[in-house]
Amino acid sequence: MRIFGKIHSRYPIYVVGAVVALALVIFAVRYLGSQPAAPNNANPAAPVTAGVATRANVPNIVSVLGTVQSIDIVSVQARVNGPIVKVEFKPGQDVKENQELFLIDPRPFQAALDQAKAQLAHDEAVLAEAQIDLTRFQILAQENSIAKQQAEDQVYVVQQDEGTVQLDQANVEAAQLNLEFCRVASPITGRAGQLLVDLGNLVGPSVTTSSSTSTTSSSSGQTASTTAMVMIAQIKPIYVSFNIPQNLLDQIKHNQAVSPLEVDAYSQAGDLLEKGRLTVIDNQVNTSAGTVLMQGTFANADETLWPGEFVRAKLILSIQNNVVTVPSQAVSAGTNGSYVYLINPDNTVHRVIVEVTERQGAIAVIGKGLSGGEKIVVDGQYRLDDGVKVEVQQMVESGVE
Numbered sequence: 001m002r003i004f005g006k007i008h009s010r011y012p013i014y015v016v017g018a019v020v021a022l023a024l025v026i027f028a029v030r031y032l033g034s035q036p037a038a039p040n041n042a043n044p045a046a047p048v049t050a051g052v053a054t055r056a057n058v059p060n061i062v063s064v065l066g067t068v069q070s071i072d073i074v075s076v077q078a079r080v081n082g083p084i085v086k087v088e089f090k091p092g093q094d095v096k097e098n099q100e101l102f103l104i105d106p107r108p109f110q111a112a113l114d115q116a117k118a119q120l121a122h123d124e125a126v127l128a129e130a131q132i133d134l135t136r137f138q139i140l141a142q143e144n145s146i147a148k149q150q151a152e153d154q155v156y157v158v159q160q161d162e163g164t165v166q167l168d169q170a171n172v173e174a175a176q177l178n179l180e181f182c183r184v185a186s187p188i189t190g191r192a193g194q195l196l197v198d199l200g201n202l203v204g205p206s207v208t209t210s211s212s213t214s215t216t217s218s219s220s221g222q223t224a225s226t227t228a229m230v231m232i233a234q235i236k237p238i239y240v241s242f243n244i245p246q247n248l249l250d251q252i253k254h255n256q257a258v259s260p261l262e263v264d265a266y267s268q269a270g271d272l273l274e275k276g277r278l279t280v281i282d283n284q285v286n287t288s289a290g291t292v293l294m295q296g297t298f299a300n301a302d303e304t305l306w307p308g309e310f311v312r313a314k315l316i317l318s319i320q321n322n323v324v325t326v327p328s329q330a331v332s333a334g335t336n337g338s339y340v341y342l343i344n345p346d347n348t349v350h351r352v353i354v355e356v357t358e359r360q361g362a363i364a365v366i367g368k369g370l371s372g373g374e375k376i377v378v379d380g381q382y383r384l385d386d387g388v389k390v391e392v393q394q395m396v397e398s399g400v401e
Contacts (some may be wrong), residue, residue: 045391048380050343052395053326055372058358058365059316066242066265066313068305069295070235072188075228079181080104081204084197084229091194095186095232102229104203106182113175120168127161134158186232193231203229233307238300240265240276242313243291251317252294253281263296265305266312273304273311320358324366327396330378331356331364340370341377341384343392349377350386 086103089095137151186192197203240263244252255261261278276298285292296313298305305311331338331354338356341349354369370376377384378396 045347045389046380046383047393048343048384048390049378049394049396050392051327051330051376051378051397053324053366053370053372053374053376055322056325058320058323058325058360058363060318060320060358061360062244062248062315062317064242064244064313064315066240066296066311068265068307068309068311069239069241070190070233070307071237071239071297072190072234073307074187074190074232076101076184076186076230076232077205077228078102078104078184078203079205080109080178081202082106082108082182083202084199087195087199089192089230091192091230093192094235095190095192097186097189099186100183101186101192102184102197104182104184106179109175109179109182113172113179116168116171116175120165120172123161123164123168127158127165130154130158130161184229188232188234190232190234193233195230196227197229235303235307236300237297238305238307239280239295239297240305240311240313241293241295242315243286243289244294244315246285246290246292248317249281249285249292252278252315255318256281262316263298264314264316265296265298266314268310268312270312274298274300278315320365323357324370324372325363326366326370326376327378328359328362328364330376330381332381341381343375343377343390346389347391348387348389349384 082104084102085105088100088102095101134151134154134157137146137154140146141148141151252261256278263276263278265273265276267273276296278294279297280293280295282293294315296315326340330340332340334351337353339351339353342352343349352369355367356364357367358365377390380390380393384390
């Protein structure tokens with residue numbers, strides 16, 4: 001109190017206040033000056049995903065829904081009547097052409113063949129006797145020992161016996177054929193379906209074409225079923241059928257004449273299953289749909305395609321060589337047309353107007369605006385404008401599918 005009183009007595013109070021305020025300012029300046037400077041976050045770099053405009057050969061593709069179909073599918077039926085005594089395959093098994101599938105009881109047909117052969121042997125002997133008599137009668141007629149009429153009549157007897165022998169020979173061939181039909185073989189190489197008849201079932205040939213199932217009487221008086229015994233479907237090679245808009249028909253025919261067009265089959269999940277070739281262009285346009293049916297043939301060595309399966313068929317109409325491509329999402333739409341953002345060496349961007357001539361899935365074909373090799377923004381464009389600085393978080397490829 002004595003000191004304050006002494007100072008107060010010597011200086012006015014406002015002078016003392018000014019001195020104290022000055023001391024506080026000096027302290028604050030020195031304290032704040034010793035602290036590290038805060039970073040400047042006013043304009044941070046925008047994070048983006050980048051890619052490179054590349055030159056590639058781009059196919060011109062038509063993608064449509066297709067159906068896998070067997071080139072050959074056969075309904076195996078019996079051609080003779082009788083019970084099945086043997087089944088030589090398992091359902092779902094691969095079978096070869098001419099491989100035996102069923103055996104129909106051959107005993108009645110073997111007996112019929114033996115009977116036909118016996119009748120042939122009998123009638124051949126009769127013919128031989130008639131030919132000997134004809135020779136003898138002709139000699140006697142020349143000697144006037146018998147009437148010439150008798151010799152002439154014997155000529156006709158020989159001719160009748162020759163006809164009988166020919167008929168017997170035909171009966172033997174028919175009996176032999178029926179015996180062979182007891183062994184039911186596969187007419188094609190393919191995959192056997194489910195067994196449609198069982199061991200012991202009576203089967204026989206169809207007597208009508210108006211129904212897939214009919215009946216006929218067997219030699220034993222029983223009724224024979226003519227339902228298909230098994231279905232054989234060819235798996236390798238195989239077809240994919242699909243419909244193409246008619247406005248592409250002329251281009252397809254022209255390119256197909258130069259070289260068979262490639263057809264690729266994809267699963268519903270987008271996986272490539274098999275590559276094939278266009279082999280069938282239907283001979284008429286479907287007037288109700290304005291489409292043309294086409295078929296591609298596939299080797300199907302690994303059996304990746306299955307009859308009845310739905311696939312995505314991609315017909316390659318032509319190839320665009322050495323064109324500039326970018327990921328489709330890199331292209332944005334503006335008032336002046338489509339554009340992309342180019343990334344400069346200093347990591348700033350500027351907008352470039354481009355002409356997109358075609359889009360194929362995840363890529364866009366650029367006709368004008370890029371020459372290839374440019375670094376572009378693929379994702380994150382909504383934050384950008386000319387001169388904005390970017391930070392590349394990820395690089396993506398822009399190759400053709």
